[in-house]
Amino acid sequence: MRRRRSLRSRLTLVIASAVAAAVALSAAVCWFLIRDQTQGQVRDSLLEFVPRTEQVALALAGCDGDDTARQSLPGFRGAGPPHPWDPSGRGWSVIRADGSVCVFGDSDQVVPTAEERALAVSGGAPVLRDAVTQNGSEVLVLTRTYTPQPVPPGAPEEVRRLAVREPVAVSVFRSTEDLSGTLRILALILGSVTVAGVVGAALAGLWLARAALRPVQRLTSAVEHVARTEDLAIRIPVEGTDEIARLGRSFNTMTAALSSSQERQRRLVSDAGHELRTPLTSLRTNIDLMLRSENTGRPLAPEAKRRLLVNVKEQFEEMSSLIGDLLELSRSAETGERSADVEFHDLVAAAVERARRRGPGLELRVDLRPWRVHGDVRGLQRAAVNVLDNAVKFSPPGGLVEVRLADGVLTVRDHGPGIPDDELPHVFERFWRSPSARSLPGSGLGLAIVAQAVRDAGGEVRVANAPGGGTVATVALPGTPGESG
Known part of the structure; x- marks a missing residue:
């Protein structure tokens, strides 16, 4: 199986390739522009040249071997054979x-093509091409039809005799070897620049890849450390505000949340074990006592045995309540799947009826206004029940419990002994129980369950001492006015 390149090498390759392509493209464009410009200059110089009638006549006379006539032309006597190359x-x-x-x-001369020979017969558009002379020189050739100039009246007989009357074409050529040499040198220079640019781009790409991926490497090392050691206290340094920095901050936030969750789970297990130890010890003691009485042949008195069984039953009920509260508190957060629109006033009304049954001698003064919230039905129902159960538990016989729901705020007030001020900050902690209430049934998880359910629904919960005695619990939930049942 082919091994895939690392992200650093791929990023370096991409940067180097992009820069190399840009440098190569720029060099190629530069070379073609310079070539076209220099060739254009050569072409323009060829277009500028138009031989005089006398020059064409001399060329034709020389081609026919008429040297005497050539030398008789005005302006050329004694000048010798004119060279076809101009300065x-x-x-x-x-x-x-x-x-x-x-x-x-x-x-030197250039062998004409069929197209160029046709210009001497029928005329046509000029022909521009690259060619090689008979001496092997590279030239640019421009061939066009020559239009003879009329012989002026009174011209000498020699001029009349040598006047150009036949159709001809004139080929003008110019060497491009110097141009080709210049272009080769330019190509070599641009090629060297391209190679240097590629090497520089590769080095720059490697540096950029290392600099850009350094935070990713730190994040990778941190993740590997967590996977290897399960140490969620690790944090990575974060600098800047780019996407990598956001990823680093998200990782730190995630590990902090996981560490907090892990610590809560650890504390929950520890506290649960501590709370379960007491009823389990009591159960084992009572059961051992009954077994010992049966094994020794000295059965317990019926009344003592009944009290012992009642105590065992109460311990089982306490354990069942504690385990139920633990399951409720530690269940997975499935609010997204279980959330729905809830008529909160209906849940409170059901909790009030349950409270009436648990406190038959209490007076419950109830004022409920319709209120609809979006949340977990089971959690909000348990929260309403726990708040009212606490009010019933701590109310004196024949006492008054006031329940009011208006504009999304549920207030439950009892007229019991209240809570010492130094204990109020702890009422929502798991397994916390006031020293004065340890003799009463309960697991210390009721208000913790209330706080979690209310937070999941986006609300707030508070417990305070009421003026004139007793406590007042306030639950505020966001929502809309509901429909009256």
Whole structure:
């Protein structure tokens, strides 16, 4: 199986490739622009050259071997054979209709193509092409039809005799070897620049990849450390506000939340074990006592045995209540799946009826206004029940419990002994029980369950001492006015 490249090497390769492509493209565009510009200059110089009638006549006379007539032309007597190359480096020749090329002496020449020979016969658009002369020089050739100039009246007989009357074409050519050499040097320079750019881009890409992926490496090391040691206290340093920094902050937030959850679970297990130890010890003691009485042949008195069984039953009920509260408190947060629109006033009304049955001698003054909330039905129902159960538990016989729900705020007030001020901050802690209430039934989880259910629904819960005695529990939940049942 082929091994996949690392992210760093892939990022380096992408950066180097992108820069290399950009440098190569720029070098190629530069080379083609310079080539086209220099070739354009050569082409313009060829277009500028138009041989005079006398020059064309001399070329034709030289081609026919009429040296005497050539020397008789005005302006050329005693000048010797004119060279076809002018000072600008251009050369030219004349192409006849039969395809022959007329130049002077051993001057260099270009073999015409069929298209260029056709220009001498029928005319047409100029032909521009690259060619190689007979001496092996690279040249750029421009061939076009030559239009003879009319012989002026009174011209000498020699001029009339040598006047160009036949259809011909003129080829003008210029060497491009210097241009080719310059372009080769330019290509070498641009190629060197491209190679240097690729190497520089690779080094820069490697540096950028290392710098960009350094936070990712720290995050990877932290994740591997957590997976190896289960140490959720680790944090990674975060700098900046980019996506990597956001990822680092999210990781730190996640590990902090997991660490807090792990600590809560650890504390829950520890507290649960501590709370279960007492009823289990009591159960084992009572059962051992009954077994010992049966094994020794000294059975317990019926009344003592009944009290012992009642105590065992109460211990079982206490354990069942404690285990139920633990399951309720530690259940997975499934609010997203179990959330629904809830008529909260109906849940409170059901909790009030349950409280009436548990406190038959109490007076419950109830005022409930319709209120609809979005949350976990089971959790909100348990919260309402626990708040009212606490009020019933701590109310004196024949006491008054006031229950009011208005605008999403549920207040439950009892007229019991109240809670010492130094104990109020602890009422929502798990397994916390006031020293004055340890003789009463309960697990110390009721208000913790209330707090969790209310928080899951986006609300707030408070417990305070009421003026004139007793306590008042306040549950505020976001929602909308509901429909009256």
